[in-house]
Amino acid sequence: MAGKRHFDVRRQPGFAFVAMFSFFALYLPMALLVVYAFNAGDSLALWEGFSFRWFVSAWQNDTVQDATLRSVIIAVCAAVLATSAATMAALATTRTRPYRGQTFTYALINQPLMIPEIVTAVALLIVFSRIKVWTDYSGLGYLIAAHTAFCVPFAYLPIRARLESMDLSLEVAAADLYATPWKAFRYITLPLLRPGIIAGFMLAFVISLDDVVITEFVKSGGQDTLPTYMLGQLRRVVTPEINAIATVFLAFSVVIVTAFFLMTRKKT
Amino acid sequence: MAFPDRFDGLPAAPRCEGVYKVTGDTRGNNVAIDVLGVTKVFGAADSGFRALDKVSASIRQNEFFTLLGPSGCGKTTLLRLIAGFEFPTEGRILLDGEDIAALPPFRRPVNTVFQSYALFPHLTVAKNISFGLEMLGWPATKIASTVERMLALVKMEPMADRLTDQISGGQQQRVALARALAPNPRVLLLDEPLSALDFKLRKEMQIELKRLQGETGITFVFVTHDQEEALTMSDRIAVMSAGRILQVGSPREIYDRPTERFVADFIGETNFLEGEAKVAGDRLLEVRLDAGATVKATAPDAALHAGRTTVAVRPEHADLVPGDGPADLTGVLKNIVYFGTDTHFHMTLDNGVPFIVRQQNTPGEGSGFSIGEQVGVRLHADAAQALKD
Known part of the structure; x- marks a missing residue:
């Protein structure tokens, strides 16, 4: 009958079970993490009543405040720089006549997505430690540079997608209507590209905010970001304070991802 | 930006207010555009695709000049060369006696109505029409009055504040026309502008285009593959095939006195x-x-x-x-x-x-x-x- 007309994976035996199991495996630990963020007691396993005490405690923790601020500074700087670079890269790879090696250029831009993070991390550690010795500079610059580098491909993808779906004749029409190349870019290309740029920025921001591996390797002493701070805490006494921080982090990410979704879905 | 003086001012073209006359004789025979031995090769000079092969034509002021031919005959390439979207491999293109072949499109007092309309989707109808004027740096009051005049000319006043995807295809066509006419170009180029419209609307727009050409007194260069459209609208037609112009003449000359087999066969x-x-x-x-x-x-x-x-x-x-x-x-x-x-x-x-x-x-x-x-x-x-x- 209906099932014979076309193959429908949802009708296969066991599909519902596998699907439900996958969702549980993914979201149950997170749900537990969020629940225990509100535990009144000190335990991550023993429920002792509802309380906001760990949120308050995290909020008042100077080290957490410090790490949060640092995370945000790095993420904002890295996202701004990466988005600018990605915008230019996207323009350069879509707004030219096809040339030899174009595919190679795409690959070069996107390769950081494939390279194991640990490799990048070790490589940066070696180079940056050398530079630190030469220049004596050990500020946030290293972290910002590193984050910018691995954020570029994330920012590049939505911007390029947007550019490729844009009608090229619009820029030709602008030139026909006396717009110099710069004005055509400023008044036509850029406004139409805005949703892609915002999406790219948010993606880069979240990716930077979340990074542990490269940050852990590159950071100097006392340069903990929120994720590396949390990692450090787990090695010591674990309290639901970690859950509280993670819960806020999670909420924040959900907001950003939702905004990203709405932004990319909305037509101009 | 240094534009030649006549770019930023009305009235560049003589305006014939009032009723449009069908007879071509009352018009001046002054040449608006002179295409002189133009060759366009895409790709390598010796092995590439020869889209135009030593094409010459004179387009007179205030005439409705049509480039007619099957797809791939080079008619759109010739239009793009006049607009400045492509540059000739050989030959010269004169506008009012001045060689413009090397000028970028934003330096030519020539506007285009695109086949896809190419309206700016993030701008309103009024902002689309004023775009060229703003790029030319016209004073705000003059821009406002011109936009109003253009909206009236194409009967789109009620739609001024709509975005371009909120209006119908026929209305988009009118906006594209108004946008290209607003800067009062020396020549208006139209690249198969009616091909996306249904039959009835196309007939309406054919009459509308003739009216606009009469009212504005601007030289129209119209590209089409539709012989009937060419015969009904044009003052003169250039029939093209395989990168060459085979015959130029009035619709009656082209129809009654074709000089080549292709022309006789293609038309009627x-x-x-x-x-x-x-x-x-x-x-x-x-x-x-x-x-x-x-x-x-x-x-x-x-x-x-x-x-x-x-x-x-x-x-x-x-x-x-x-x-x-x-x-x-x-x-x-x-x-x-x-x-x-x-x-x-x-x-x-x-x-x-x-x-x-x-x-x-x-x-x-x-x-x-x-x-x-x-x-x-x-x-x-x-x-x-x-x-x-």
């Missing part, structure tokens, strides 16, 4: 008859047709063309007569196709060549001819046109 229906030609006067040949008769035929140009030649005869420039009466050509009636306003009689001449006669229908019974019957054809005086090849 034509009968081709082979024969032996003798010179019979100034631009006049006497052709002894293989099918029998000897006819006077207009020569395609001043050169003499004795010898083998092809003659074109339009189906409506001949009458079908009974087979037993006097006739220029005789043959067998193979098919009768009724078209409402007229009837097409498909026949095979005695020497095996097909021939079509088109007869206006009159009220009453049928034509009186039947399939398989022996029939004759009487050619109208002046019906035969000798072709170049």
Whole structure:
């Protein structure tokens, strides 16, 4: 009958079970993490009543405040720089006549997505430690540079997608209507590209905010970001304070991802 | 930005206010655009695709000039060269006597109506129309009054604040026109602008375009592959094929006096008859047709063309007569196709060549001819046109 007309994976035996199991495996630990963020007691396993005490405690923790601020500074700087670079890269790879090696250029831009993070991390550690010795500079610059580098491909993808779906004749029409190349870019290309740029920025921001591996390797002493701070805490006494921080982090990410979704879905 | 003076001011083109006159004679014969020996090769100079091959044409001021040809004939390439979206491999393009071939599009007082309209989707109708004026740096008051005038010209005042995806295809077409006309260009280029519209709307816009051209007094260069559109709208038509202009002339000249087989074949229906030609006067040949008769035929140009030649005869420039009466050509009636306003009689001449006669229908019974019957054809005086090849 209906099932014979076309193959429908949802009708296969066991599909519902596998699907439900996958969702549980993914979201149950997170749900537990969020629940225990509100535990009144000190335990991550023993429920002792509802309380906001760990949120308050995290909020008042100077080290957490410090790490949060640092995370945000790095993420904002890295996202701004990466988005600018990605915008230019996207323009350069879509707004030219096809040339030899174009595919190679795409690959070069996107390769950081494939390279194991640990490799990048070790490589940066070696180079940056050398530079630190030469220049004596050990500020946030290293972290910002590193984050910018691995954020570029994330920012590049939505911007390029947007550019490729844009009608090229619009820029030709602008030139026909006396717009110099710069004005055509400023008044036509850029406004139409805005949703892609915002999406790219948010993606880069979240990716930077979340990074542990490269940050852990590159950071100097006392340069903990929120994720590396949390990692450090787990090695010591674990309290639901970690859950509280993670819960806020999670909420924040959900907001950003939702905004990203709405932004990319909305037509101009 | 340093624009030549006339870019930023009205009135560049002489304006003929009031009613549009159909006759081309009252207009000046001054040349607006001179295309001189233009060649365009895409790709390598020797092995690339030769889109235009030493094309020359003069487009007069205030005329409705149409580039007509099948797709791939180079008509759009020529338009893009005039607009500045492409640059010629060889040759010059003069605008009012000045070589513009090397100028970028934003330095040319020429605007384009695109096939896809290319309206800016993030701007309102009014902002689309004012875009060119703002880029030219016109004062705000002049921009406002021009936009208002343009909105009125294309009857889009109520839609001024809509985004361009909130209006219909026909309305988008009007906005595209208004946007291109607003800067009062010396020449307006139109790249198959009506091809996306349905039949009825296309007919309306054909009349609308003629009206706009008359009211603005701007030279229109119109690209189309639709021969009927070209015949009804143009002052002059250039028929193109394979990167060359084959013939330039008024619609009547193109239709009645085609000089090449391609032109005769591409525009309307034509009968081709082979024969032996003798010179019979100034631009006049006497052709002894293989099918029998000897006819006077207009020569395609001043050169003499004795010898083998092809003659074109339009189906409506001949009458079908009974087979037993006097006739220029005789043959067998193979098919009768009724078209409402007229009837097409498909026949095979005695020497095996097909021939079509088109007869206006009159009220009453049928034509009186039947399939398989022996029939004759009487050619109208002046019906035969000798072709170049």
